[in-house]
Amino acid sequence: MIHSLSLSDVLAEHARSRPQVTAVVDGDVRLTYPELDARVTRLASALADRGVAAGDRVLWLGQNAHAVLELLLACSRLGAIFCPANWRQSEDELRFIRTDLTPAAVVWEPSDATTSLHAQSTAAPASSEGSGEGQAPSGAGAAENGTMVWVRAGEDYEELVASGSVREFPQVADTEPTLALYTAAFAGRPNAALLSSAALIAHSASLLVVRQMEPGFTFLNNGPLFHVGTMMFCLATLQIGGTNVFTPAFDAEEVCRLIDAERVTQAFLFGQMIDAVVKANAGGKYDLSSLRFVSHSAEWDSMITVDDSPWCRSKMGGYGQTEVGGMLTFLGLAEGGAGFAGRPSPLVQVRILGPDDSEMPPGEVGEICARGKSLFSGYFARPDLNAEKSRNGWHHTGDLGRREPDGTITFIGPKLRMIKSGAExxxxxxxxxxxxxxxxxxxxxxxxxxxxxxxxxxxxxxxxxxxxxxxxxxxxxxxxxxxxxxxxxxxxxxxxxxxxxxxxxxxxxxxxxxxxxxxxxx
Amino acid sequence: MIHSLSLSDVLAEHARSRPQVTAVVDGDVRLTYPELDARVTRLASALADRGVAAGDRVLWLGQNAHAVLELLLACSRLGAIFCPANWRQSEDELRFIRTDLTPAAVVWEPSDATTSLHAQSTAAPASSEGSGEGQAPSGAGAAENGTMVWVRAGEDYEELVASGSVREFPQVADTEPTLALYTAAFAGRPNAALLSSAALIAHSASLLVVRQMEPGFTFLNNGPLFHVGTMMFCLATLQIGGTNVFTPAFDAEEVCRLIDAERVTQAFLFGQMIDAVVKANAGGKYDLSSLRFVSHSAEWDSMITVDDSPWCRSKMGGYGQTEVGGMLTFLGLAEGGAGFAGRPSPLVQVRILGPDDSEMPPGEVGEICARGKSLFSGYFARPDLNAEKSRNGWHHTGDLGRREPDGTITFIGPKLRMIKSGAExxxxxxxxxxxxxxxxxxxxxxxxxxxxxxxxxxxxxxxxxxxxxxxxxxxxxxxxxxxxxxxxxxxxxxxxxxxxxxxxxxxxxxxxxxxxxxxxxx
Structure with missing residues (x-):
């Protein structure tokens, strides 16, 4: 275990190495790393006291909040698995997730769907759904007998944290899954991709390299944290000991205000969102110069600092999916390359494999397959699908791609959506x-x-x-x-x-x- | 094994992702990544044909050369352990290493000491040394029965490479040791620190982050490759798909020539070496502007490009030792910090522990202890020492240090050399x-x-x-x-x-x- 490094360990180190650094900003809440570490310990204790054990799942149904990061870190400390789900889904979709994930605890914000789900789950047995949750909480062993702890975000969540004691937790191997993100609805229903601390930290390392993140990096979490695109920057910011600023969802004016007030280095912004921010900041009401971002328009470029890291230098992005921890390839590692998706992260291998899993030569289309440090640990409770997707020691992304003669990768499209017309x-x-x-x-x-x-x-x-x-x-x-x-x-x-x-x-x-x-x- | 990434795997990926990139320059030798990959496969095959098996050791006794990187990568492909040793040591010291490491193969450059060692080892049994090497090579099983393959660097080494066939090797777990570096002569004799691919790659990732290395990075290996200080940059350059330039040893004029000719980004240079380079380049005979390095003197700064990465921004370095893969803490992660050694790498944890392994509060001196992704796998054939050094799940560095109130680390000195005067x-x-x-x-x-x-x-x-x-x-x-x-x-x-x-x-x-x-x- 001397080589193990969990997300909980990263937090514990920052609490010592960065006692004065702000870890989290969320509305009026500002937490230094020692404060965040102390809250995570109490939260983990409180969850353990309510029956959440190693391997159990904890579900978040709500908007972005610092509680999302706290719950993830508390689950890492406990050896449990945290799942932030898209709370804007229909009640039917949320019911599927609850039944599929069988969480031992749910932290939720009220919406029509979550309120109804909560009422069903706590009022009466729901055995018709094929799982036993909804029974009255019984204290210990909540997950095993299918009962759930429901905690409302906000005051009730704060009470939960406050109720936890300060204690030592045994070291959790960094190969254990600690984050579950629903994705990949192959057959109409999504699957929860499980990511270990080791995979998440390796992915963070690759982002730190390509985005050239360093201490002082401040990330505005304005994209949804149930999506790997925002979560990956949140975690890379944690890894380098930077500051995560949370806002419930994208609001152009509020994004401007937060960039200015918190000297934000990067936010989750694309095309039309950038245009909206430019519009909201017409007249230069806010100082956005701390933002180091990709060039977009003359107006945008004059408001921010155009960044020269490989991530920002030409076009952001590459090819990725939740199952590889976020990005598998980066455009920034292939300046001037032929492939639309760039080159692989330094911590993975990529192969373009044919139907029989033999390697396709450059220029020919096959399935993008991957192996390496940032890969997921399979989908939760999908043994058959997992065996199929990881056959012959390679993760099969389900996406088609091509290795160009210069070694770069082009993403072609989802394998299942390939159109067949005649022989073509x-x-x-x-x-x-x-x-x-x-x-x-x-x-x-x-x-x-x-x-x-x-x-x-x-x-x-x-x-x-x-x-x-x-x-x-x-x-x-x-x-x-x-x-x-x-x-x-x-x-x-x-x-x-x-x-x-x-x-x-x-x-x-x-x-x-x-x-x-x-x-x-x- | 889907998460495993060995040095051999990194090379195999670069051969696909960077078919046109120069991996290695050494005198007249220039190899692209596919060429290096092909040579490494042949070398691994040739070593296997001569009895080198997984877990066996291969010893290099010579100056810097691209063969050092090839042998390391071939050992990674085979699951063997490569040890580049200081060939300028006395014959007695080299004999100790041969007896201690019991290598299955030795690649050597002639010097008085190596020539004598070779003569002893191949001429007659050397059973008085407590090992059976020196017997006539018997083909297979060379390591087990103590025989050794001796290959002279240069032509004989080239013949060895050429004799190898192209074949597939089974995947080697990245947790297996693949590099051995002699260090830590606690009791007068050094110990071989074993580093796995996983540790070396994690350390490379931390250097990529702090030095902000990116594709195109060209490193001049002018420091000794038997020392982690040069090896760590050689491997980080490999990791990002850059170019490693080799020169036998430090020569100021040759360093200037190579920086100019190969557009070198970084070399292994400190204080007096930098002064020597400035002197050798008086009058600006060579264009050193490709070198992105730390500021040193007005003359130096005018010849090179002063680099703004955290590694170069103020003072290079931090605290490190071979046993942590190179650097444990970086000054570049603690700008303005109180501690002389900076802050820990993003992929490790550091604790300052007292004599009973309890944590010392900030400001008090204790032993610097570490855990994390870049740590070594113990010393070769030292079970008691390994148990002692890794007690309670922390690597004990043998060095004293202090956590400053701002979380930074100060290195105090070797624990064994602490002076006791009165009670102080x-x-x-x-x-x-x-x-x-x-x-x-x-x-x-x-x-x-x-x-x-x-x-x-x-x-x-x-x-x-x-x-x-x-x-x-x-x-x-x-x-x-x-x-x-x-x-x-x-x-x-x-x-x-x-x-x-x-x-x-x-x-x-x-x-x-x-x-x-x-x-x-x-």
Whole structure:
């Protein structure tokens, strides 16, 4: 255990190494690392007193708050698994998560769905759902007999923390899962990807390298913490002993205020969010110069400090998924490279594998597979899926990609969504990229529709810009100029917005609305 | 094994991700990553064919060369352990290493000592040394029956590489030791610290963060590769897919030429070496502007690019030892901090522990203890010492230190060399720092001499600058102004140079020459 380093250990070290550094800012709450460490110990004790044991799950249903980080760290200290879930999901979706995850404790903010779920879970047995939660709490062994502790965020949560005692916890191996994030709804229902401390810390190390984070880094958690995109920066900021600022959700004016007040180094910002921030800060009401970010527009660049780290130097991002801890490849490690997804993180290996798991030569499409320090530990309670996804010692991402001759990686699209037309494989991402390059197009997604002759045909779903004008024929011609003719859409449907699941089109919804189907991979 | 990442794996990934990047430059030799990967596979095959198996040791006795990196990577591929040893040691010292390490293969450059060792080892049984090596090679099982393969560096080594076949090797767990570096001569003889791929890669990650290394980084290996100080940068450069340039040893003119020709980003340079480089480059014969390094003198700063990474921003370094993979703490993570050694790497924990292994409060001296991702796997064949050094789950560095109130760490000095005078503990490093602050002093070391009344008294050994003038009384007065009076030297011996073991004074030699002894820790 001399080599083990858990998230709880990282916090314990910072409490000694950085006694005066602010770890957390959330509204009026400001905690130094020793204060955060002390609260996490009390919280872990209080959860243990209520029956939460090593391996048990603790569920968060709420917006961003410093409680999210505290609960994660307390679970790491206990050897338990913390799951921050998307509280804006429907009651049915939340019920699925509760039944699937069988949490020993739930910390929740009231919404219609969470309130109803809470009422059901605490009022009467819910045995019809196939799990025994909802029975009256019995003290110890809460998880084993299926009962749950429900704690409301806010005052009740503060009472919970205050009720905990100061005690020593045995060391927890950093290979134990400590975070569960729902993702990957292959069959309509999501799966909880389990991430160990070792994986999360390795991923943080790769972000520290590529983003060149250093002490003093202050991250504004304005994106959702149930998504790895925000969580990964929160944890990298923790790793380097920086400051995490929490705000419930994205609000352009509030983001400006917090950047100014807390001298924020980085926030979770993309395209339209950046435009909204620029608009909110028209006239330079707030000083955003502490933000070191990627160049976007002349106005934006004049407000912030354009950062020169590999992460920010040209285009942010790369290829990633929750199952690899966040990012698998970084554009910043492949300046001038041919591949749209950059090069692998220094702590992983990537292989492009064919259907029989043999390696594909550069230039040929196969499944993006990975191995290395930041990889997840499988999905919670999915032994068959886990065996399938990790066959032959490689994690199979379910995404198609290509190694370019210069060694960089191009992400092609989800394997299950590959469209088959005649003998040809068509990857939606490639066609979508062509569509989006048309000046009138704001967003686009491509689906396969059943075709009696060719098995499937390509259909484009397009959202035009507010002032954009383009006919279906024009768009089809535009695509044909960029990709092989057999890949061009046969039909174009115009919509106001493309439905999303996270950052990617919600292809299930698009198929349902626009007649998609017959995918060979599904 | 999906989470395992060995040095061999890192090379295999670079061969795919960076097919056009130069991995190695050594004289006329230039190898891309795929070329290096192919040579390492052949070398591993050739070693396996000669009986080198997983767990066996391979010894390098020679100057810096790209063969050092190739042998390390081939050992990683095989699951064997590579040891680059200081070939300038005496024949007696080399014989100790051969007997201690029982290598299955030795790659050597001829010197008086190595030639004699080779002759002894291959000519006749050497059973009087307590090991069976020296018997005629028998093909397979070389290590087990104590025989050794001897290969001369240069042509014979090239023949060895060429003789190897291309084959697949089974995955080796990254927790297996893969590098052995002799260090820590506690009882007069050194011990081989074993470092796993996981530890070396974690240490590289910490260097990548603090030095802000990125693709394109080119490191000049001009310091000795048997020392962790050079090896750690060689491996971090490998990790980020940069270029390692090798030169046999430090030569100021050649260093200038290589920096210019290879656009070197960093070399292994300190104080007097930097002065020598400045002198060799008088008149700006070479373009050193690619070097991104720490500020040193106006002349130096005008030749190079002063780097702004945490590693270079103020003072390089921190506290480290081979047993922690290189650096345990970094000055660059504690700008403005009180402690002389900075703050811990993001991938370790540090505790200052008292004699009973309880934690010392800030401000009080105890042993620097560590845990985390970059730590070694113990010394080769030293079970008792390993148990002692890793008691209670913490690596005991054998060095004394202090946590300052701001959380930073101060390194005090080796525990075994603590001087006891009356009831007081005196740490040589503190007195040495005071002596070295005198303008006439070039170098200084402090020892304890037996004292009938006080147990020990402090004696200073001082080397004055060429133009420096100072009497013993003056120096004692100078020290008294900076530290408590009981710490001041009672005697001062003047010498031309302080003998060194690596970068620290050779206290054994100083004790022998100047009457030291009676240390409570020894």
């Amino acid at each position: 494989n068509i990857y939606p991402a490639e066609v979508e990229r062509a569509l989006k390059s048309h000046p009138a197009v704001a967003d686009a997604a491509v689906i396969g529709i059943p075709d009696p002759t060719w098995h499937q045909a390509v259909k484009a779903v397009v959202a035009l810009k507010a002032d954009g004008v383009a006919t279906a024929d024009e768009l089809i011609e535009h695509v044909k100029k960029q990709v092989a003719s057999y890949k061009k859409p046969r039909e174009v449907a115009f919509v106001d917005t493309i439905p999303k699941r996270g950052f990617t089109p919600d292809y299930d919804a698009l198929d349902a609305a626009h007649g998609g189907g017959n995918y060979p991979g599904l | 503990n005196i740490y040589p490093a503190e007195v040495e720092r005071a002596l070295k602050s005198h303008p006439a002093v070039a170098d200084a070391a402090v020892i304890g001499i037996p004292d009938p009344t006080w147990h020990q008294a402090v004696k200073a050994v001082v080397a004055l600058k060429a133009d420096g003038v100072a009497t013993a009384d003056e120096l004692i007065e100078h020290v008294k102004k900076q530290v408590a009076s009981y710490k001041k030297p009672r005697e001062v011996a003047f010498v031309d140079t302080i003998p060194k073991r690596g970068f620290t004074p050779d206290y054994d030699a100083l004790d022998a020459a100047h009457g030291g002894g009676n240390y409570p820790g020894l």
